[in-house]
Amino acid sequence: MFEPNSPHDRTPLAEERQGSVFTQEVAVAGPAKGQFYIESYGCQMNFNDSEIVASVLAETGYQPTSDIDQADLILINTCSIRERAEETVRKRLQGFKKLKRKNRGLLVGVLGCMAERLKSKFLEEEKLVDLVVGPDAYRDLPRLIEKADDGEKGLNVFLSREETYADINPLRLDQNGVTSFISIMRGCDNMCSFCVVPFTRGRERSRDPFTILAEARDLFENGYREATLLGQNVDSYKWENPETGEVVHFAQLLEMVAGVHPALRIRFSTSHPKDITDEVLETIARHHNICKYIHLPVQSGSSRILEMMNRTYDADWYKGRIEAIRRIIPDCSISSDIIAGFCSETEADHQETLDMMRYTHYCMSYMFIYSERPGTLAARKYPDDVPESVKKRRLSEIIELQHELSASHNEADIGKTYEVLIEGDSKRDDQEFKGRNTHNKMVIFPKADGLKAGDYVFVHITSATSATLRGQIVRPD
Ligand code: 5AD
Ligand code: SF4
Numbered sequence: 001m002f003e004p005n006s007p008h009d010r011t012p013l014a015e016e017r018q019g020s021v022f023t024q025e026v027a028v029a030g031p032a033k034g035q036f037y038i039e040s041y042g043c044q045m046n047f048n049d050s051e052i053v054a055s056v057l058a059e060t061g062y063q064p065t066s067d068i069d070q071a072d073l074i075l076i077n078t079c080s081i082r083e084r085a086e087e088t089v090r091k092r093l094q095g096f097k098k099l100k101r102k103n104r105g106l107l108v109g110v111l112g113c114m115a116e117r118l119k120s121k122f123l124e125e126e127k128l129v130d131l132v133v134g135p136d137a138y139r140d141l142p143r144l145i146e147k148a149d150d151g152e153k154g155l156n157v158f159l160s161r162e163e164t165y166a167d168i169n170p171l172r173l174d175q176n177g178v179t180s181f182i183s184i185m186r187g188c189d190n191m192c193s194f195c196v197v198p199f200t201r202g203r204e205r206s207r208d209p210f211t212i213l214a215e216a217r218d219l220f221e222n223g224y225r226e227a228t229l230l231g232q233n234v235d236s237y238k239w240e241n242p243e244t245g246e247v248v249h250f251a252q253l254l255e256m257v258a259g260v261h262p263a264l265r266i267r268f269s270t271s272h273p274k275d276i277t278d279e280v281l282e283t284i285a286r287h288h289n290i291c292k293y294i295h296l297p298v299q300s301g302s303s304r305i306l307e308m309m310n311r312t313y314d315a316d317w318y319k320g321r322i323e324a325i326r327r328i329i330p331d332c333s334i335s336s337d338i339i340a341g342f343c344s345e346t347e348a349d350h351q352e353t354l355d356m357m358r359y360t361h362y363c364m365s366y367m368f369i370y371s372e373r374p375g376t377l378a379a380r381k382y383p384d385d386v387p388e389s390v391k392k393r394r395l396s397e398i399i400e401l402q403h404e405l406s407a408s409h410n411e412a413d414i415g416k417t418y419e420v421l422i423e424g425d426s427k428r429d430d431q432e433f434k435g436r437n438t439h440n441k442m443v444i445f446p447k448a449d450g451l452k453a454g455d456y457v458f459v460h461i462t463s464a465t466s467a468t469l470r471g472q473i474v475r476p477d
Contacts, residue, residue, distance in 0.1 A: 038064065078110060081369045081373075107145065115135075132157065161202075180228070185237050186205055193382075194373070195376060215397065227267070263289070292438045293327055318356070334360055340398055343385060362405055414462065418443070421454050458475065
């Protein structure tokens with residue numbers, strides 16, 4: 001099975017990942033039209049979008065394939081968050097040239113953030129591309145494919161204020177059958193100065209909560225035991241019932257989804273420090289099945305840099321939110337996104353970031369070098385003036401500190417017992433299971449008779465590295 005990067009890595013919303021493809025045969029509706037191969041890059045939202053695309057295509061008679069040589073249509077769902085993510089996609093596209101020479105009828109489509117950012121320029125720059133489709137235009141794919149079949153290039157990068165794909169049941173083609181993702185909103189209104197997402201994914205809009213509930217129930221009935229609610233900023237989820245005017249905020253949505261079944265675990269990503277409310281924290285604390293884990297990106301520990309980043313909070317505000325989490329959910333793990341070398345960052349600013357990491361004691365962080373993105377507020381306003389070598393050194397100091405923090409977190413778990421949801425066989429040894437605890441930590445342990453993926457077990461932790469915990473199954477205390 002082709003699994004370069006499992007969709008079950010809990011990467012944050014805009015973390016770039018290398019391509020992953022669907023691998024499962026599915027029943028399709030309508031007359032057979034051909035086979036499509038889809039490869040996804042970037043954040044979890046993108047991977048979830050590919051499942052929406054697969055659903056739209058299957059409805060019109062296309063069959064997914066994991067064998068690129070068999071495909072009549074290759075789709076590549078792209079990421080623009082950092083320059084390197086775009087370079088990876090461009091290289092990958094070059095690799096398709098050979099396939100096009102072999103199969104004259106083969107169509108190549110570019111979806112997602114790069115399609116949105118570059119629009120028709122993509123068609124000019126990359127001659128082998130037949131379709132360019134932005135994140136809000138996936139319903140239009142069948143029409144665009146037909147056009148491209150007739151030799152006309154297809155382009156739709158219209159950004160919508162309403163599209164949430166609420167009625168589309170994503171085609172679940174991921175492999176473990178236990179954990180899955182539900183998009184609850186799209187777009188972002190925050191305008192962090194470094195970030196291209198508001199330009200590529202458009203205005204923020206929230207999905208009808210009843211369709212979210214229906215999707216969660218459907219997942220549970222199909223054997224899934226964990227659903228991660230996805231949004232660029234889940235704390236600003238807000239849906240107004242058009243008939244009654246009643247408003248559903250994120251805390252209420254969490255409560256509703258937690259009520260689907262006590263054995264359906266709920267996670268969510270990503271939270272924004274300015275928006276995460278005590279009500280949300282209290283809801284998490286009240287429900288056993290809402291995981292005690294919050295991904296709360298700080299980006300920088302320096303208030304001056306945070307202001308330039310337009311994050312709309314300062315270091316003290318962030319610390320206040322950490323205190324609220326500790327008070328309301330005493331046993332909660334916290335992770336972060338951190339950017340090294342943002343415009344004008346001094347050594348003192350960098351030290352403040354390291355101090356913030358020590359203060360919060362992150363269990364895990366996604367750490368990046370600042371990459372200037374065309375069109376963003378920072379690109380227009382501030383010179384990208386931290387030398388590459390300084391950015392790299394600061395990033396390696398951040399990584400080193402995180403490594404220490406993760407190791408000390410995991411060491412402190414030795415001797416504790418956690419409820420673990422079994423996700424499948426461990427990668428290295430099929431005599432062992434892997435699963436995660438409430439804190440999103442991977443736990444490896446020897447198998448026992450009668451247990452399978454999707455079961456919950458209690459595991460006593462006996463050893464740890466900075467990446468994983470190991471233990472033995474025990475009876476609950
Ligand atoms: N350069 C580096 N990192 C970035 N991120 C977003 N935009 C950029 C950029 N231009 C990081 C932020 C965000 C994460 C998903 O990606 O840390 O939280
Ligand atoms: Fe980008 Fe900020 Fe929106 Fe996250 S919250 S997607 S970093 S603009």
